[in-house]
Amino acid sequence: MTHMHKASALTLSFLLAGLAALAPFTIDTYLPAFHTLAQDFHTDNLAIQQSLTAYLLPYALMTLWHGAISDAIGRLRTIYIGLGIFTLASIGCAFATNVETLWFFRVIQGLSAGAGNVVARAMVRDLFEGVMAQRVMAQLQMMFGLAPAIAPIMGGWLLGIHWQAIFVFLALYAGLAMLCVQRWLPETMPPEKRRPLSARAVWQGYAQVFGDREYLKLVVAVGANFAGFFVYVLAAPVFLVEHLGLGPQQFGWMFIPTVCGMMLGSYLARHSAGRYSAHRIIRLGYGWMAMAAILNLLVCWLLPPQPLWNIAPIVLYNIGSALVLPNLSIAALDRMPKLRGTASSGQAFxxxxxxxxxxxxxxPLLWHHPAGLALGMAGYLLLGFLATRASLVWQPIKPASQDK
Incomplete structure (x- = not known):
């Protein structure tokens, strides 16, 4: 372990985890305010829903670049620029007077929010080695998973003040993060190790990564499994309020148990690693997710909407999704042993x-009835299963990594 002159390992791990959590906080904190925003801006839920798209698309595109930028100008400078722009964009969202202005500043948030997450993951490997690196990365994953449970609850509380307080909170979060980074986080990319930012080199790296068909199958599977749950995250304002009759301060009814399911699946994945082969764990996980998806469809078709039985299948789905994620993710990264950073960004992308x-x-096509969202989950699960079924990890023999 290196660069430990500014803070303890525990302090650094919490700080890096806090940077990684900014992105999910930006997605989920304002979900309880959708209906209020629609009323204040004299528009409908669909227009407010598109503010999520305005954030997610630039976030996805910049995910491909933050790592390369930090390699060129340094880790800390990349974080400072990202957090500074994000702070200003959050203030812009707070003072938006119409939905078009909200869209614009959400785009700016999307372009900047991923810097902390992407660079934090790179700094884990810069700062730590061996078992400590695994523990810190697990800390990041836990914070990244807990944020969707905490954020809507905080958003509901802040909505009690005013919806503007939600975006002021995000600005303060980023500002505090900058102060903590300045105080405790060391620069882990010294000038002598930096590489010129080359769009051509970045493009060639991604062309090589996405040109590997096995890698592509695996990252599609990872993304589809995640999207099966994310359908409910994105539709939460309609699903929870209109269909299940919950209030803006009750979003935790879904997010807390679903994140607990995710954490249980992660625990089972760690516990089964080394005891069972990867293909057995993956097959078990997909069987479990299929059971949850079928149960979800039956509940939506046969029973009236009710929080307990409409949320329970989502919790069960997350257990299976978290169980298969480590094996799929590691298999994808092992396809590119010389380009693992690029492969990791490609997976997030x-x-x-x-x-x-x-x-x-x-x-917007599915949220009119709980059964529509259940079909969305089942559809993404089917896509993830087909991609995994066509890959080498489904087979009893573990695939060898490919040296690129």
Whole structure:
């Protein structure tokens, strides 16, 4: 472990986790305010829903660039620029007077919010080695998973003040993060190790990564499994308020148990690693997710909407999704041993692309009835299963990594 002169390992791990959590906070904190925003801007839920698309698409595109930028100008400068722009954009959202202005500043948020997340993950490997690196990365993953549970609850509380307070909170979050970075986080990309920013080199790296068909199958599977749950995250303002009759301060009824399901699946994945083969874990996970998706469809078709039985299948789905994620993700990264940073960004990019497609196209078509959202989950699960079924990880023999 290196660069430990400014803070302890525990402080650094929490700070990096806080940077990684900014992106999900930006998605989920304002979900309880959708109806209020629609009323204040004299528009409908669909127009406010498109503010999610306005955030997610630029976020996905910039995911491909933040790492390369930090390699060229340094980790800390990239974080400072990203957080500074994000702070100003959040203030712009707070003072928006119409939905078009909200869209514009959400785009700016999307372009800047990923810097902390992407660079934080790169800094884990810069700062830590071996078991400590695994523990810190697990800390980041846990914070990244907890944020969707905490953010809507905080958003509901802040909505009690005013919807503007939500975006002021995001600005303060980013501002505080900048102060903490300045105080405790060391620069881990010294000038002598920096590489010139080359669009051609970045493009060639991604062309090589996405040109590998096995890698492409795996990242599509990871993204589709994630999107099966994210359908409900993006549709939460309609699903929870209009269909299940919950209030803006009750979003935790869905987000807390679903994140607990995700954490349970992650625990089972760690517990089963080394005890069972990857293909057995993956097959078990998909069987579990299929059971949850079928149960979800039956509940939506046969029973009237009710929080307990409409949310329970989503929790069960997340257990299976988190169970298969590590094996699929590691298999994808192992396809590119010399380009793992690029491969990691490509995986995050695929997740965000599918989330953007959901936000902009699918959710407005599906959210009119709980059964529509259940079909969305089942459709993404089928896509993930077909991609995994066609890959080498489905087979009993573990695929060898490909040296690129």
């Amino acid at each position: 695929m997740q965000m692309v599918l989330a953007t497609v959901s936000a902009g196209l699918l959710i």
